[in-house]
Amino acid sequence: MPVTSLELLREWVYRQTPDHAEWLDAQYARLSESANECDLHLFLGLAPRRLGKQDLALSPADLALANRAYPGWNPSGWSLDGAARIAALLTFRGPRPFPDTFQDLVRTADARELITLYRGLALYSQAESLTFEVGEGLRSNMRAVFESIVHRNPYPRDHFDEHRWNHIVLKALFIGSRLGPIVGLDQRANAELARILLDYAQERWAAGRQVSPELWRCIGPFAESVSAYEALQRALAGTSDERGAATLALTASDTPSARTLLLTTPDTTALVAEGRINWDNLTLQEAA
């Protein structure tokens, strides 16, 4: 049974496009031996042209194997050519250290290619040395590029310091991106982040704007230390999603003050206790 991420990627690519097996064999063989970066550029350019850009077809079993090969790795939403390209990067043995090669690839990448390059971050050798390029991607105004680093990608969880971690959560909120798909969101929660997000919520409210209910997920465990009860009370009085989120946050907080607040919303608190409201379903979905 395949165990490494490279073996999985290659298996999925070959399975989905058996007609190209011979071409892929030749390409990967060359990339694993040759020291020529032109071969890599050529393959990256040809992969979408030859293989097409359709979604990578993955079963739940495949996703489970991915998670076993690298905990937190979730390739759902990857494309076929993207998987083939990342397999090429993992196969490539070039003349320079991988981070140098990667820097050069990012510098000249087209928009879709950039997303692919970043999706593979956690899997690359010397992944910890890619900090600069990752920073460039996070600063991007292309939302899909930012999300290729922070969504369904274990790289931030494993390699970001607290400052950068907090920054990506805040930026995700700023640009209207989801927090749920961030790998390690609960694990990496911290009091500083809770404080930043509480400030952010109050700033938004002062401007007459809404805040994403997902924000309370990062505040809940630190509600006491950052004095978030008043804000949570306000969220409880908001939309049904906000009420669900605030109830979940207060439940996670589990302090005397939190329990007192929860008494004001017994129905939602019960639904949280039953698991019928959770961070993926903030409002009870009635069966049709």
Place this chain on the structure above:
Amino acid sequence: MFIDPHAHMVSRTTDDYEAMAAAGIVALVEPAFWVGQPRTFVGTYVDYLSSLVGWERFRAGQFGIRHYCTIGLNSKEANNEALAEGVMEWLPRFAMKEGVVAIGEIGYDEQTPLEDKYFRAQLTLAKELELPVMVHTPHRDKKRGTSRSMDVCEEMGLDPSWVVIDHNNEETVRETLDRGYWAGFSIYPSTKMGNARMVELLKQYGGDRIIVDSACDWGISDCLGVPKTAQLALESGISESVVRRVTYENALTVYGKSGQMQASDWLDPDPIDQRTLFEGNSILRGGRDPLVETAPTRRRDNLLIE
């Protein structure tokens, strides 16, 4: 539905994108060009090429417009030999990127030996990579410069049906068409072609191998050159099929030869990760009719900024 096959969007605002989308432009081609200020480092040129395949494509997608580009070393900057040599080394990599539909815009400005050298080198590259070519014809000594551009294309063994000779006028169009090239016309106020003149040309030449573009850039130019010309042509009795060919189909045919541009890109976007780079165009399915009047007037009429 229109395609503007020559638009320098790095020099344009979001108001322009909104107006173009509202007027029915579904796709555009942004040729690599001279940005007004000469680049004196290879690196700044490389970053510019990166922005054509990266950031600008994303920006266009936000307005529901599919963005393609051409990659090349323009004739003005070909005269800086150190820069030109450096840029030439990078061109093959960029030419292989997604959405690159041609080598261009290349050709002559002052018709110097260096311009000639890099024009020829890039024609060779286009042949090797099997990409169409977009040729910029010079403003000065235009007629001879245009003939010479075609002479050189033929010397270098290019198939005219893969080459767009752009910025034509009444004086150059006959030869361009007779020699089998695509004839581009840039509807650009004062210096290139007006749309009333363009309508006269369509009456005379019909729609075969003629392509209308705006060439809008950092100068006084009109990003609605294509839809406005279409509207004027229809009002002047030019047939719908001719208008459709010169403002949509012909550009798609020649740049589609790259394998990087097809109508399904905007009519039926793939359910892939590209979905995140393209917002879709709500007016898309609605209309072929030019809608230049509906272009937003936000700047003037909207007092509130929220």
